[in-house]
Amino acid sequence: MSLPSTLPFAPAFSVPARARQAWLLWLVGVAGGWLSLGAPAAAQSSRAVKPLAAPKILSRHLTAVGGEKALRAAGSTTTRGVVQTDAGEAGSFTLDRSVPDQLRLELAFDADRWCLGVSGTSAWAQTTREGARTLVDEAGRQRALEGWILAGRLIDAKGQGLATRSLPVVERDGKPYYRVVFTSRERAEATGYFAADTGLLTRLESGEGANRRTFQFADYRLVNGIREPFQITLEAPDEPALTLTVTEVIRVGAFATNHFGIPSREPALDVSALLTRIVSNQRALDERVTQYTYTLLETIRRLDGDGRVKETEVKTYEVYPLKGGVRARKLVAVDGKPLSASEAEKEQRRVAKFIEENEARQEKRKASKADDDDEAQRRRLTIAQFLRVCEFYNPRRETLRERPVIVCDFRPRADYKPTNDAEKIIQKLVGTVWLDAEDEEVARLEGRFASDFKVGGGLLASLKRGAAFVFEQTRNAEGVWLPLREEFNAGIKVLLLAGLNISVENRYGDYRKFSTESEEATDDPPAEP
Structure with missing residues (x-):
């Protein structure tokens, strides 16, 4: 299996075939601070659900995951776990995150390593064989938007330069969902689905065409007063699904200043x-x-x-x-x-x-x-x-x-x-x-x-x-x-x-x-x- 040709940083390193779609995971681990799936509830028609404006939907979500005060207090976190393909191939990941817009995900399959991140200044990717590369154009804009949304925990989206708008309520699997579209200044977009009964974000759709990614979240648990998803499924066009299972979420004081920056080994460069x-x-x-x-x-x-x-x-x-x-x-x-x-x-x-x-x-x-x-x-x-x-x-x-x-x-x-x-x-x-x-x-x-x-x-x-x-x-x-x-x-x-x-x-x-x-x-x- 090969990476989508639309990505300018498609790696050539050798990993298990299905595991090579690990590029998707850089975004997933970020979600583990505020994305979760609510408990089962009685079926409710979307026609019976009162439409809400985007700010109200986001406010309900913040309350559902623990409240804005608790989210702000969470500060920087490290999330660890395992990733498994639908063919049974397994790897591990470590995600570091700092509010409002810094992410770093490291993913390992056997001897191969994949690292992606958003520094707040740029988005980047690194592979064992290809080295590090800064992302540009559509890929860079989309990754930056996702980074701002996820690392910021949806607190003060307007202050992050994001426009939000609600779409009509939609039904999925017999349940109604509110939808919010996030748009960055550079016109990158992502759509979040919020369960009408719980207020929780259960699905995120990002990008279009070959660059489209869909994330679903389940098995949420309370960790330090905040709901964390412990199982996340990822899907992309013409790609097998991946399942990310979280094993621990740890609060940290602070990361090093350059921790989220793209790795560089050019000490001789004047x-x-x-x-x-x-x-x-x-x-x-x-x-x-x-x-x-x-x-x-x-x-x-x-x-x-x-x-x-x-x-x-x-x-x-x-x-x-x-x-x-x-x-x-x-x-x-x-x-x-x-x-x-x-x-x-x-x-x-x-x-x-x-x-x-x-x-x-x-x-x-x-x-x-x-x-x-x-x-x-x-x-x-x-x-x-x-x-x-x-x-x-x-x-x-x-x-x-x-x-x-x-x-x-x-x-x-x-x-x-x-x-x-x-x-x-x-x-x-x-x-x-x-x-x-x-x-x-x-x-x-x-x-x-x-x-x-x-x-x-x-x-x-x-x-x-x-x-x-x-x-x-x-x-x-x-x-x-x-x-x-x-x-x-x-x-x-x-x-x-x-x-x-x-x-x-x-x-x-x-x-x-x-x-x-x-x-x-x-x-x-x-x-x-």
Whole structure:
């Protein structure tokens, strides 16, 4: 049996055939603090069950498993037990967990070892033969959501940056169940089933298609005042079932600071020297981008309070570099439809005016010998700023997009004093960066807000904890690195208005070297055909 091809970290190590689906178990052990199956009850029709909002369903669940106070007091725990396939093959596991979002599961079959976890900064996996790898894209987003849900014990889901909504009551095996959908800022989703009679979560469905996982929980017992499931069954498409049996749950004081981080064995890697070269290369790349025109596809999704997309708008721009590092964006299409003749003419006038004003601004700055760095540029978040403001730790060698990379987690430097608004924002971030090992360029950067960020003391605007972004660069056929994609997902509150949940994705393409001829043409942007 092989692992699903959708997982970028599918291992090649040799274990009993059915035991190789052990990748599923990293999530399961986490559940053993708050997921359980209630005692049998008389059958009840779903039509007789009063619908409840998601917060009420979660509140009933917290009470059923022991109460929020007891759950918070549980702190960090270690869970141990055995895992058995439906073919009778057995292994053991150890799960370490710390509220609100840190997990580490180690699973062993004979001489083979499998380790997965969520550090609060990134999700990762490690095998005996393949080594450790940081998870990205859908796999990383889904694992992070599951980690936040399970390690956090469903306490203060909103504070963790999760949207929740209830679905209609459904019947399973003749019993009614409430359902709650959890959605992260990155739009990963999981659905929990709560027994209407007991309030307990008895089923969790996560992911879609080949990445779908289903977990069912039974044989709950009280341990230190909290209900713990002692038998858990796991199912996945085209995979045999696994049964996890818990033997003990132990409370621990605290784990080591780096216990949940991805294992790293790169003591000889000089990260400081590498980052110095990266900063220099990134400045050169930022300058290089000003030599290109390109197409920008901007997708804006507005979400409701439940995390569902209620409005999507797609805009296509042609982007031209101007003096002073400024770029002019010319709108050419909305939702795939070119602008009308009148709209195109109006946009042409707007861009021409913008170029004229930039020329005047640059001449004024030149005459006054002002700093070359425009005020607007200082407000932009750049890779160079991240490398300057943050400290980078836990370096490891991995592969991304079939290229060797050096991956580091990052957090704000405690001793750094921000010099502008962009750096103040960066000081609220934690995340991970992927550095191309051969070209020494930033290939990918992921970050999220570890706390709220308030503008003007919160009176003007605020970004909510859990807001997240991704930035990627790519190497073209000529070996030149250029921006590829940006994505930003956030909950924003502006002034005294209601909050706004928004997702913005920018994709860059169709790069064309900016020649002398095109520079002259930029002073009068080409008209629409």
